[in-house]
Every structure is written in C-alpha cells, then in structure tokens.
Amino acid sequence: MKIVLFGASGNIGRPATEELLRRGHTVTAVTRAGHLDGLRHQALTVTAGDVTDAAAVAGLAASHDAVLSAVGPRIGRENDRATIVGAARALIDGLRRADVxxxxxxxxxxxxxxxxxxxVMDDPHFPALWKANAEAQAEALDLYRGTTGLEWTYVSPAAHIGPGERRGAYRTGGDTLLTDDAGASEISYADYAIALADTIESGTAIRRRITVAY
Ligand SMILES: NC(=O)c1ccc[n+]([C@@H]2O[C@H](COP(=O)([O-])OP(=O)(O)OC[C@H]3O[C@@H](n4cnc5c(N)ncnc54)[C@H](OP(=O)(O)O)[C@@H]3O)[C@@H](O)[C@H]2O)c1
Structure with a gap:
C-alpha cells in the first residue's frame, strides 16, 4: 500500500514508519521539519507538512491508499488542544478533498x-497534567464519530505506553481499558506500531475506536 504517515518523527510514529517499511509498504513520512534522522529506505520519502493544515493534508494524501496519523503534542505541551483537535479537523477535511x-x-x-x-481520565489518580490533552483526544474522537464517508479507526493505546520489547503480540478491545491479570495496562511503542500496521492492512475496525494492550 502507499501510506502517508503524519508524525513520523515521534515516539510512536518512528516505529510505525519502520514497521510499515518492514512489511513492504511505500511510505510518505511527514514531519514539520521535513527530515527524519537516521532512517533511509528505498520505499521511504520524507517530506514537510503541518497536519493541522487541511490543504497541506489534502496535497500530501492525494494518490495514497491510506493515511496514518501518529501526531500529538510534543512533551511540555500539556494543553495543546489546537494540535489534537486541529489535526482531526484537518485530516477529516483534507482526506475528503483528496478523495482518500x-x-x-x-x-x-x-x-x-x-x-x-x-x-479513565475522570479517575482521581489520573495525572492532572494530562487531563486537557485527554479531553482534546476525546473531542477528536467525537469529531471522527460525526463524520460520514471517512473510513476511520481511532486506536487508543494502553494507559501506559513507552519503550520496551517487541513481543509481536497484543490484545484488542473496544471502548474499555484493557488490563492484564495484575491490573496493569501497558503496551510498548514497538507493539503499538505493529497494531497500527495490522489495522491498516486488515481494513478492519472501520468507523470504530479500538484499544490495544498486552
Ligand atoms: N496513554 C495515552 O493516552 C497516550 C500515551 C502516549 C501518547 N499518547 C498520544 O500520542 C501522541 C503521540 O505520542 P508520542 O510519544 O509519539 O509523541 P512525540 O514523540 O512528541 O511525537 C509527536 C509527533 O507529532 C508530530 N507533530 C506535532 N504537531 C504536528 C503538526 N502540527 N503537524 C505535523 N506533525 C506534528 C511531531 O512532529 P515534529 O517532529 O514536527 O515535532 C512528532 O512526530 C501524544 O501527543 C498523545 O496525544 C497517548
């Protein structure tokens, strides 16, 4: 498949880019700076773009089979609704314009x-620092749910996501947080990337939110 990946320079986007290339897909990786350090592949093109700009999204998405967005506020931007909700609005509008x-x-x-x-975000133990962005992510999900025509899938990670082993295995759920027998909700960046690639390839979970965890 020909796939545009927004946020390719991020903790999630980088392994997702590598996973798609490993599987033989052709990837247009988008970062705001227009470069992706240390990754070279014959099926990889790196280009600049702002995912909150619908015209830019449309131009980049044109003639691709699918779009993967791994975009989110950089660390330190704990109240960045503009990026989260702006990205959702521009992706919805831009993909419609590009007929993707x-x-x-x-x-x-x-x-x-x-x-x-x-x-989850209303639990008293949920970090206050993350609440605004969590609310914005919920708003973005509502925007996708309100669309017609777009074949979206919103993939929520486990409560905790970070560096870790690549197990090649994960569980999938719907709107309820997945926890293991010990009550932990975890996934590594590498296995989340596998889940994102599986979701694109399988064409499943259309117009649904899913969650992935061990
Ligand atoms: N458990 C959870 O709920 C949970 C946990 C972790 C993460 N998340 C979500 O996942 C997001 C991504 O996490 P991460 O760790 O991968 O973040 P990250 O490493 O900070 O990466 C963010 C990515 O988004 C890109 N980006 C930001 N604004 C952009 C824009 N306007 N246009 C294009 N690209 C833009 C950045 O590109 P540049 O290189 O151009 O800056 C970067 O590639 C988080 O922000 C958060 O919303 C949720």
Whole structure:
C-alpha cells in the first residue's frame, strides 16, 4: 500500500514508519521539519507538512491508499488542544478533498472506560497534567464519530505506553481499558506500531475506536 504517515518523527510514529517499511509498504513520512534522522529506505520519502493544515493534508494524501496519523503534542505541551483537535479537523477535511477514505489515527487512553463505566481520565489518580490533552483526544474522537464517508479507526493505546520489547503480540478491545491479570495496562511503542500496521492492512475496525494492550 502507499501510506502517508503524519508524525513520523515521534515516539510512536518512528516505529510505525519502520514497521510499515518492514512489511513492504511505500511510505510518505511527514514531519514539520521535513527530515527524519537516521532512517533511509528505498520505499521511504520524507517530506514537510503541518497536519493541522487541511490543504497541506489534502496535497500530501492525494494518490495514497491510506493515511496514518501518529501526531500529538510534543512533551511540555500539556494543553495543546489546537494540535489534537486541529489535526482531526484537518485530516477529516483534507482526506475528503483528496478523495482518500482510509484513516488510522492514534488516540488517547483517557476516554476509555473502566469496568465501572467511568472514563479513565475522570479517575482521581489520573495525572492532572494530562487531563486537557485527554479531553482534546476525546473531542477528536467525537469529531471522527460525526463524520460520514471517512473510513476511520481511532486506536487508543494502553494507559501506559513507552519503550520496551517487541513481543509481536497484543490484545484488542473496544471502548474499555484493557488490563492484564495484575491490573496493569501497558503496551510498548514497538507493539503499538505493529497494531497500527495490522489495522491498516486488515481494513478492519472501520468507523470504530479500538484499544490495544498486552
Ligand atoms: N496513554 C495515552 O493516552 C497516550 C500515551 C502516549 C501518547 N499518547 C498520544 O500520542 C501522541 C503521540 O505520542 P508520542 O510519544 O509519539 O509523541 P512525540 O514523540 O512528541 O511525537 C509527536 C509527533 O507529532 C508530530 N507533530 C506535532 N504537531 C504536528 C503538526 N502540527 N503537524 C505535523 N506533525 C506534528 C511531531 O512532529 P515534529 O517532529 O514536527 O515535532 C512528532 O512526530 C501524544 O501527543 C498523545 O496525544 C497517548
């Protein structure tokens, strides 16, 4: 497949780029600076773009089979609704203009539900620092749910995502946080990248939010 990947320089976007290339896809990797240090591949093109600009999204997405967005606020931008909601609006508008229907996007875990039915972000132990961005991620999900025509999938990670082993295995859920037997909700960047690539390749979970965790 020919895939445009926004946020290719990020903790999630970088391994996602590598995973798609490993599987033989052709990747247009987008970063704001227009370069991706230390990654060279014959099927990789690196270019500059702002995912909150619908015209730029349309121009970059044209003639591709699918779009993967791994974009999010950089660390230190704890209240960056403009990036999260702006990206969702521009992706929805830009893909419509480009006549590209398939979008897989990373999302937040804060809008997932606990077994009691409460949102994860409303738990008193949820870090206050992350609340604004979690609310913005929930708003973005609502925007996708309000679309027609777009074949989106919103992939919430586990509550905790970070560097770690590449197990090549994960579980998939819907709107409820996945936890293991010890109560932990975790996934590595590498395995989240596998889940994102699997979702694009399989064409499943259309117009749905899913979550992935060990
Ligand atoms: N458990 C959770 O809920 C959870 C946990 C972790 C992450 N997340 C979500 O996932 C997001 C990504 O996480 P991460 O660790 O991969 O973040 P990261 O390493 O900071 O990467 C963010 C990526 O977004 C890109 N970006 C930001 N604004 C952009 C724009 N306007 N146009 C194009 N690209 C833009 C950055 O590109 P540049 O190189 O141009 O800056 C970078 O590639 C987080 O911001 C958060 O929303 C959720």
């Amino acid at each position: 229907t398939r979008l897989v996007t990373i999302g937040g875990a804060g809008s997932l539900r606990t077994p009691t039915g409460a949102r």
